[in-house]
Amino acid sequence: MKALVLAGGTGSRLRPFTHTGAKQLLPVANRPVLFYALDSLVAAGIREVGVVVGSHGREIRELAGDGAEFGLRITYLQQSRPLGLAHAVRIARDFLGDDDFLLYLGDNYLPQGVTDFVRLAAADAAAARLLLTPVADPSAFGVAEVDAEGNVLRLEEKPDTPRSALALIGVYAFSPAVHEAVRAIAPSARGELEITHAVQWMVDQGLCVRAETTTRPWRDTGSAEDMLEVNRHVLDGLEGRIEGKVDAHSTLIGRVRVAEGAVVRGSRVVGPVVIGAGAVVSNSSVGPYTSIGEDCRVEDSAVEYSVLLRGAQVEGASRIEASLIGRGAVVGPAPRLPQAHRLVIGDHSKVYLTP
Known part of the structure; x- marks a missing residue:
């Protein structure tokens, strides 16, 4: 199995940091968050990785190199601008060939890794397999409706009225069937090719789309608060x-x-x-x-x-x-300003000023 790691995007929630660098390179315990994703792929037995990069691609190439440091072979794939996860799959078509692959958002942090998910995907064939977790506010995520057997029935992107509390957390396993799906869909209202639309197309075509649910810790390091929490978790070890x-x-x-x-x-x-x-x-x-x-x-x-x-x-x-x-x-410290007191004091008042 290959892996496709997404390391483009604008990182708007982490501005101004992402004006000058990729959000996937922001440090957690003094190590880029992207490196933890690459480590988890190696632990899962994956050796060939395509990394989709955007405007900060040069910086990512310089730090991650050819992947040898991690035990990987990295191929870099340039995305002209962030046009959606499904668009990233489109531009990676030649790299992926007809292999099954894992799609992994490079700014996600999963301390448990993806080994179990990859093993299950290899043992139980499906056109697509999604990793889900219950969240308090599903309207902020892509949401999956799943039956009792783990089959995906419906996907929605940031719905106003979620059908479930199960959110997509940025880890997917795909068969080559996904390539037809990403060609079949049109851009969403925000002008992107949504991976949720591609997976829904697969469901509508009667293909087997499965879901796995985890309650283990997971963080999308897309905000300063999330970065601090992931840093805390890593430092605990x-x-x-x-x-x-x-x-x-x-x-x-x-x-x-x-x-x-x-x-x-x-x-x-x-x-x-x-x-x-x-x-x-x-x-x-x-x-x-x-x-x-x-x-x-x-x-x-x-x-x-x-x-x-x-x-x-x-x-x-x-x-x-x-x-x-x-x-x-x-x-640094602000300069001390001269102190002055402006007073309007009634008759017979007493005022005590500190020096």
Whole structure:
């Protein structure tokens, strides 16, 4: 089985970060979220992967390379603009050939991986197989209506009145039958070729479309809040390791990873925390679930439950939490303004001003 990983898209919910980089390359525990998807494909026994890229394709190529680092063979497929998941399948036709394949959204994080799903798809043939999960607000997702035997009856994209609470979570297994389906459908109202429409076409044609439901953790890392939550989940599995320099005036508690070339001095770090190569943490407090990227500087500050991207600087910040700070961004103290008090005071009043 091959895999088709989608790493294009505009990432509108993560602007301004995605103005200058691909959302799939935003770091989770100092590692691009896309890399976790590639790891899960290797664990499932997949070796040949097509990666669909958009305007940030060059950056993705530079970081992921030919896939050898992961044990994969990567072919890059350029999508001129984000025209939908089914459009991505269309442009990958030559790469996919007549092989079964897994379609995987590259900004999804599934800590359990896709091994079980891939094994089931290989053992129980179907024209398409979908991975679903129950959600609180199905109107924000593609939604599947499924019978008691796991057969898909109907799909809807972000319906106003959902027929079920089972949402598509961006993992699909397809037979070559999907190629006829993506050619048969027309663009949706938003101008995209929707994969839900292609799968519905397969259902309408009487093809076997199956669904598997999981209640295990899953995140679409499409927002800052989701990025922080995925970072928390990954750091929960972190193993502490000190390769950089930590001075005698610093205290490290719990699982803390200090990369080679990083420096911690006069600071208190409570894990799980990862500090990237070249980063300097000085006279600061770093709390749990924080990832400090390469070449960052944190001085005279307190940071907790946050992600700092490469080269970010935080200085003189009394407390930062639940924050995502971009590459090369600077957070510092505001200049002190002269204090003045303007008063309108009644007769015989008493006013006490602090100096």
